[in-house]
Amino acid sequence: xxxxxxxxxxxxxxxxxxxxxxxxxxxxxxxxxxxxxxxxxxxxxxxxxxxxxxxxxxxxxxxxxxxxxxxxxxxxxxxxxxxxxxxxxxxxxxxxxxxxxxxxxxxxxxxxxxxxxxxxxxxxxxxxxxxxxxxxxxxxxxxxxxxxxxxxxxxxxxxxxxxxxxxxxxxxxxxxxxxxxxxxxxxxxxxxxxxxxxxxxxxxxxxxxxxxxxxxxxxxxxxxxxxxxxxxxxxxxxx
Numbered sequence: 522x523x524x525x526x527x528x529x530x531x532x533x534x535x536x537x538x539x540x541x542x543x544x545x546x547x548x549x550x551x552x553x554x555x556x557x558x559x560x561x562x563x564x565x566x567x568x569x570x571x572x573x574x575x576x577x578x579x580x581x582x583x584x585x586x587x588x589x590x591x592x593x594x595x596x597x598x599x600x601x602x603x604x605x606x607x608x609x610x611x612x613x614x615x616x617x618x619x620x621x622x623x624x625x626x627x628x629x630x631x632x633x634x635x636x637x638x639x640x641x642x643x644x645x646x647x648x649x650x651x652x653x654x655x656x657x658x659x660x661x662x663x664x665x666x667x668x669x670x671x672x673x674x675x676x677x678x679x680x681x682x683x684x685x686x687x688x689x690x691x692x693x694x695x696x697x698x699x700x701x702x703x704x705x706x707x708x709x710x711x712x713x714x715x716x717x718x719x720x721x722x723x724x725x726x727x728x729x730x731x732x733x734x735x736x737x738x739x740x741x742x743x744x745x746x747x748x749x750x751x752x753x754x755x756x757x758x759x760x
Contacts, residue, residue, distance in 0.1 A: 559673075560747065566676040570743050573681055577725075585725035597727050599643035604720045605655065606635050606642025611694045615658035619666050624656035631655065660697075661690025665758035674747055682750040 560566065589597070609632040616625035631647040639646040647653040664686050665671070672685025683691070695701070700709055 562673050562675060566674065567743060569676040569678050570746075572678060573676070574742075576679065581722065581725055582729070585722050586729060588722050589726035589729060592723075592726065594727075597723055599640075600719070600723045601727065602635075602639075602645055603642040604716065604723075606632060606639075607716075610697050610699060611660070612656060612658055614697055615660055615663045615694075616656055618660075618663045619658060621656065621658070624658075627653045628656060659687075659690055660693040661687035661754070662758050664690055665754070671751070671754070674751065682746060684751075684754070687754065 592600075609628055613625050613628040613632075616622075616628060627647075630651070631653045632642075634647040634651065634653070635642045635645055638644075638650075648655075661684075669686055671687070675683045675685055675688060677683055677688065700712060
């Protein structure tokens with residue numbers, strides 16, 4: 522899966538202190554214990570989900586495997602931190618929208634410190650040096666904080682699990698990117714395609730067995746992924 526399924530199985534779990542084995546165990550639990558989720562768009566979502574899995578199997582995973590063979594693990598982690606550093610505007614704005622003023626200030630501080638002392642973000646200096654941790658917030662969460670419902674579950678081609686609310690939030694977050702105001706539409710598309718491709722291949726190379734481990738535990742990978750994604754989003758908004 523190109524973006525959000527990776528994050529649904531990975532970032533939304535691993536960045537919160539889960540290991541891959543914990544994530545897959547949660548998938549198994551979600552698959553066997555969760556109540557059925559209302560999914561009015563399942564007739565569309567299921568084929569898109571399978572399409573995305575095939576894209577990962579035949580395109581992304583082979584590329585990531587080759588990338589992993591030539592790129593040291595430390596360098597992969599550095600690239601991941603670099604791209605997370607670039608997303609400071611969205612995090613700063615959404616922390617501000619949610620009234621988290623201290624966290625918003627820390628995001629600015631993290632960006633300045635990691636960009637100058639951390640080699641444009643390849644090294645996270647702000648956390649070990651100053652205790653400033655990344656405070657990930659997006660506009661989908663902001664809408665949830667203000668009481669906007671999730672809307673139907675939605676699987677987007679090449680992107681993965683989402684909801685109507687989170688899709689609107691994704692578009693809003695994209696509009697916050699400073700590139701939108703300095704580059705032409707074609708230039709923006711080219712830059713975003715390049716950065717997104719690099720970011721996702723790098724992340725996939727760091728988690729080459731993610732889907733294999735998940736599929737081993739989950740009888741219904743579609744349903745388990747849906748449950749994990751929705752539960753994690755609800756928890757993020759609650760927190």
